[in-house]
Amino acid sequence: MAQESAAHREDVEQLQRRFAEWRGTHAVRARLPEELWAAAAELAQRDGMDATARALEVDKPSLRKWADRLRPQRQPRPRRSPPKRRGKAVPAFVELLASGSGATASCLIEVESSRGSKLRLELKAIETSQLAELIRAFAAS
Numbered sequence: 001m002a003q004e005s006a007a008h009r010e011d012v013e014q015l016q017r018r019f020a021e022w023r024g025t026h027a028v029r030a031r032l033p034e035e036l037w038a039a040a041a042e043l044a045q046r047d048g049m050d051a052t053a054r055a056l057e058v059d060k061p062s063l064r065k066w067a068d069r070l071r072p073q074r075q076p077r078p079r080r081s082p083p084k085r086r087g088k089a090v091p092a093f094v095e096l097l098a099s100g101s102g103a104t105a106s107c108l109i110e111v112e113s114s115r116g117s118k119l120r121l122e123l124k125a126i127e128t129s130q131l132a133e134l135i136r137a138f139a140a141s
Contacts, residue, residue, distance in 0.1 A: 012047070012055055015039055019056050032058070041067040107131070113139055 019036060044052040044067050053060040106124045109131070113119075119138050123131070 008047075012043065015043060016055060019058075037062075037066040038070060041070045045070075109135070111135055111138055 015036075018039070019032075022032065022036060040052060040056050040058060040063055043056075044063055047055075049060055049064055049067070052058075053063050056063075106122070107126070109119075109121045109123065111119045117138075121134075
């Protein structure tokens with residue numbers, strides 16, 4: 001146990017020296033090399049983000065970013081589908097019946113696409129064929 005603790009401290013001190021050496025030879029705002037970030041990220045996986053960031057005097061968000069890069073790729077979370085409506089069945093098909101003249105005096109239309117986009121139209125004197133074409137174009141987008 002004492003040997004592990006000593007080896008552990010030695011790893012941290014060695015990396016601290018490498019960081020100090022690099023900082024001593026470069027400008028204050030210069031980017032740290034990937035090699036140092038990779039070593040810091042490995043140390044952070046073992047010791048934790050807070051302790052490593054404090055020991056090496058680096059900011060935690062940058063350290064976390066590098067640690068995430070080194071981790072094996074995780075499966076992305078599946079996207080959530082839009083919330084389902086309760087109580088009402090959403091029609092998948094609506095039939096528009098053409099009147100004798102082929103035009104409506106006025107109408108209010110509300111359409112929701114499968115991705116959740118909404119379209120609300122208040123139209124005056126539009127032909128039913130144009131209306132059907134408009135709805136198809138919206139649903140396809």
